[in-house]
Amino acid sequence: MxxxxxxxxxxxxxxxxxxxxxxxxxxxxxxxxxxxGMKEAEFCKEILDKADQKITVYEQEAEADA
Numbered sequence: 001m002x003x004x005x006x007x008x009x010x011x012x013x014x015x016x017x018x019x020x021x022x023x024x025x026x027x028x029x030x031x032x033x034x035x036x037g038m039k040e041a042e043f044c045k046e047i048l049d050k051a052d053q054k055i056t057v058y059e060q061e062a063e064a065d066a
Contacts, residue, residue, distance in 0.1 A: 006047045013040035 004012075016037035020030045 009040045
């Protein structure tokens, strides 16, 4: 997933959730999609956490400069 962007991962997560909701999806396929979705969600969370850390650092630097 290293080459994947946040937007791509979020889109894949949304697609997995949509597929799980379809009545034609088997239990086995739903479990695979759930596992894939959880990986995508964790990837998105990591990116958001890193962005949050950067914002916090920038805010602290701005406060120190003020």
